[in-house]
Amino acid sequence: MSSNTSYAPTEKTCVIIGGGMCGQNVATALVKHDISVIIVQANAFSEQPVLQPWFLTRPEMYAGKAHTKKGSVANLETVGIEGARYVVGTVVELSNAKNQITFADGRKLDFGVLVIAAGNHYPALMAKPSETFDERLAFVKAFPGKVRAAKSILVGGAGPVALEVASELRRVNPDCKIQLVTSGTHALGTWTGTPRTVIAGRLAKTNIGVVAGARVVLPDDGSYVQGSAVYERADYKLSNGKTIKDVDIFLPYFGISRTGFLPSEMTSGRGRVKVNAHGQSSKNSSVFAVGCSDKYPVIVEPVIVKEAAVVVANIISILKDGTSSSSKLVGSLPELPGQASPMYVHLGLGQYTAMNLEQKGCVYGLCGRCCGCCNPFCPCCACLGWPCMFPASECQGKCFEKILISIGNMHPIHPAKTPVMAEMVR
DSSP states (O other), X not given: OOOOOOOOOGGGEEEEEOOSHHHHHHHHHHHHTTOEEEEEEXXXXXXXXXXXXXXXXXXXXXXXXXXXXXXXXXXXXXXXOTTOEEEESOEEEEETTTTEEEETTSOEEEOSEEEEOOOBOOBTTBOOTTOOHHHHHHHHHHXXXXXXXXXXXXXXXXXXXXXXXXXXXXXXXXXXXXXXXXXXXXXXXXXXXXXXXXXXXXXXXXXXXXXXSOOXXXXXXXXXXXXXXXXXXXXXXXTTSOEEEEESEEEEOOOOBSOTTSOGGGBOTTSOBOXXXXXXXXXXXXXXESSSBSSOSSXXXXXXXXXXXXXXXXXHHHHTTOOOOGGGOSOOOOOOGGGXXXXXXXXSTTTOEEEOGGGGTOBTTTBOOOOSOOOTTSTTSGGGTGGXXXXXXHHHHHHHHXXXXXXXXXXXXXXXXXXXXXXXXX
């Protein structure tokens, strides 16, 4: 990727860890304001988590549509941002004293401002750090075979990601035992009343079990890597004293952020970055977070866009205007009570989708809520009856599948260009 950008010195440079939707939102906006940007990615490609459960169990589609607008994965040549520089590597340490990050291979990178946009651990759905595309493709091609051969699969967590993955696994293997383990009282814990009953009914119909009120007790002796999947038969102890035996595949989706490189005092229990009202780390004024802060419990596109806009405004204030005091930062994170719980969940994209309109103040069967796009083919419009019935069915699942798969990769894709790589020191 050719660029005529004149790069600023280190103290005026913003380094972003994470090249997904969060990092791209921040980088695109900063480049437009002539801020020097370096994006750090653990892989030389980016995957789209929203689409990954669907593509992961359809390897021919994953491979055939790779690096295109209709795929779920794109390399830096097709997704790189004009004007930004890139570093591919795994970050293992942050030095607050030096404003410097260290990589697994010993390289070091200084920054003026750092944005943590590393996302969550999504084993199987997302590539392992440092994995090449060829290695990732080989894994995706082999994954359905692993699922079909399994007799017992354990999924840690029971949030939207866990539910969707479990439902896709059920489609691939109709006969194996699939269980979700959640510390809550039921699957998708923030949904209550009728929405809760609907989800429970669908899980029962597809023979996906839920173990509630318990946690998977994972070994802390170094034998287990946090956030990783296990594809060898093993027994798993639960916090309630019970044991689930002979599990062939273990997939944890606990919503833990990929922030293990940060000092422990900078993060909460699930790895979320502790921030103030400006999206700024409460422990290091040069560090911000988007998509993995402790401000918002649910990370969806509307939240990402608003959070990124505030962080961008404050970074510009620091790097261009010389603002040094947090009290003088121009942007403050908004309260988003309507995003405190996921609005919809796919129990297998294309299989079954449920929307929780009650949290938006709607009364189904009497007064519904359209999304406002005025498209007569939109799944939530009147012609499909969504405002007039509880919006959960296989029909809605198929509608969402057509929409999301037709939209394709939510990362902006462009004709292939060689990305500009940042120079590193050891």
